[in-house]
Amino acid sequence: MIAICASLPSSLRRSTFTASLPYRFLVTLALIVPALIAPAKSQVKIRLAVDASKTGVKIDRNIFGQFAEHLGHGVYEGIWVGPDSNIPNTRGIRSDVVVALTAIKVPNVRWPGGCFADEYHWRNGIGPANKRVVTLNPNWGGVVEPNTFGTHEFMDFVDQIGAEAYISVNVGSGTPREAAEWLEYMTTAQPTTLEKERVANGHPAPYKVAYLGLGNESWDCGGNMTPDYYLDRMKIFTHFVRNFNPSQQDRHQMLKIAVGPAGDGPRWTEWTDTIMKAYQQHTWSWDINGLSMHSYTVGRGWPPSYKSVGFGETEYSEILKSTLDMEGLIDKHSAIMDKYDPDKKVALVVDEWGGWYAPLPGTNPGFLVQQNSLRDAILAALNLNIFARHADRVRGANIAQMINVLQAMILTDKERMVLTPTYYVYKMYVPFQDATLVPVTFDAGTYTHANISLPRLDAIAAKDTNGKLWLEITNLDPNQPVMIEASVSGIAAKVAEGQTLTAPKVDSVNSFDAPNTVIPKTITAKVQDGKLALHLEPKSVTVISVEQ
Numbered sequence: 001m002i003a004i005c006a007s008l009p010s011s012l013r014r015s016t017f018t019a020s021l022p023y024r025f026l027v028t029l030a031l032i033v034p035a036l037i038a039p040a041k042s043q044v045k046i047r048l049a050v051d052a053s054k055t056g057v058k059i060d061r062n063i064f065g066q067f068a069e070h071l072g073h074g075v076y077e078g079i080w081v082g083p084d085s086n087i088p089n090t091r092g093i094r095s096d097v098v099v100a101l102t103a104i105k106v107p108n109v110r111w112p113g114g115c116f117a118d119e120y121h122w123r124n125g126i127g128p129a130n131k132r133v134v135t136l137n138p139n140w141g142g143v144v145e146p147n148t149f150g151t152h153e154f155m156d157f158v159d160q161i162g163a164e165a166y167i168s169v170n171v172g173s174g175t176p177r178e179a180a181e182w183l184e185y186m187t188t189a190q191p192t193t194l195e196k197e198r199v200a201n202g203h204p205a206p207y208k209v210a211y212l213g214l215g216n217e218s219w220d221c222g223g224n225m226t227p228d229y230y231l232d233r234m235k236i237f238t239h240f241v242r243n244f245n246p247s248q249q250d251r252h253q254m255l256k257i258a259v260g261p262a263g264d265g266p267r268w269t270e271w272t273d274t275i276m277k278a279y280q281q282h283t284w285s286w287d288i289n290g291l292s293m294h295s296y297t298v299g300r301g302w303p304p305s306y307k308s309v310g311f312g313e314t315e316y317s318e319i320l321k322s323t324l325d326m327e328g329l330i331d332k333h334s335a336i337m338d339k340y341d342p343d344k345k346v347a348l349v350v351d352e353w354g355g356w357y358a359p360l361p362g363t364n365p366g367f368l369v370q371q372n373s374l375r376d377a378i379l380a381a382l383n384l385n386i387f388a389r390h391a392d393r394v395r396g397a398n399i400a401q402m403i404n405v406l407q408a409m410i411l412t413d414k415e416r417m418v419l420t421p422t423y424y425v426y427k428m429y430v431p432f433q434d435a436t437l438v439p440v441t442f443d444a445g446t447y448t449h450a451n452i453s454l455p456r457l458d459a460i461a462a463k464d465t466n467g468k469l470w471l472e473i474t475n476l477d478p479n480q481p482v483m484i485e486a487s488v489s490g491i492a493a494k495v496a497e498g499q500t501l502t503a504p505k506v507d508s509v510n511s512f513d514a515p516n517t518v519i520p521k522t523i524t525a526k527v528q529d530g531k532l533a534l535h536l537e538p539k540s541v542t543v544i545s546v547e548q
């Protein structure tokens, strides 16, 4: 009894209540007994084993790539405000966005689309700004395309944020000659007419194009082609559209990425099969280094109908279940690629992925405006972990899209900018860029909501380029915290700390007025005898480093 009383709250222990002793005894009992017989809210424990003595494949930093299409306010307002704007900018590119993107070490930016790419004519976007051709953007709201953001502005932007250029050429409505001339304009150092034009337009040094997309969704908005028709056309483009700068070829080959599948049905397996079978027999005169794959998380099907904010646990669990299909999709297309390319020379590049929800009420539906919640942070972590686990084949990925469109890193409204929960995941994952996978084993357990069952936990581990060990753990369960007991072999772990991202609700967002609702917080694990004890909040993404 003494022991029980000692465990009472001090307010009860020091009670000045003057009722009779038996009465006080009964009251005390009534307070204590339920607490004793009710099942305590069980602490979920999950054991994890990390073997730091073993290392696997490198996680290509390009899986953290971004995608910036001429769509809604993705480029105009999101990146480009023009040199005369009151919004602080460098040569027209907004400074706040550059600072934010530099911090997440964006490896590459895919541009100008998307569907826009197969209607884009590069000549419209060069030369004096006031002489640029004004066109339309029929795919995305039919709005006016001023072409003030063109090749030079894009190259300046990627340079300012320290990223590489991933250019998608127009295979659908353009010609091989148009695309080849664009590449000559950008890359040659020889005194050709196109080189002189680039110099006259203000850039004497040749630009570097690290990645070249050979069309976009050529089975749909990129030209409604059959796999065979696309293959023939792609071979012509890959032959003629070169990097025209031999010094760049030596040091850094331009990697060419063919259009690939966007699902797991027969239509899509046929597409992958057609391209990869041809690749197996390719000759010196054409080559590819990557096959693209697009996969959006939409939940219950097309058109996207889930709300991006103002939803509950059902929509949370349904979207996460749907996003985990990425794993099966990669497995399916990797297996076909393995058949024709067992040495895995051709990368699978998931160059469009992310959550795609209903447009925010009151916005132009052609602008694909949505909010970005804690659910998106968890979705991002799950997909990045899937890409990392398939690092032998998945060597590139571009989340759609970087600013103001779909699952964005950044939202802007005139001079205001807010960083989304997805942005913070990318920031926390920086140490995984070019890190080497380390095996981690665990029993994920199950989180169930209504008829949806999901793994409770996901995790990856890797050693960064300096040899430091990093661990990422996602707790999918929005209700239960998890106590992680991690045994680390291969190093004598002494300190483990990092950051964790969570928020009060599954649909918590960062808004312009409340930008810090979903931001990372410091987290420290207890370390004893090489074992870590780490308390994970429900619905959280956590990245820690483990040091000896």
Ligand code: AHR
Residues within 6 Å of the ligand: 069, 113, 114, 115, 116, 216, 217, 352, 400, 401, 406
């Ligand atoms: O990201 C939006 C669009 O989705 C892209 O333009 C297109 O490639 C895809 O269908």
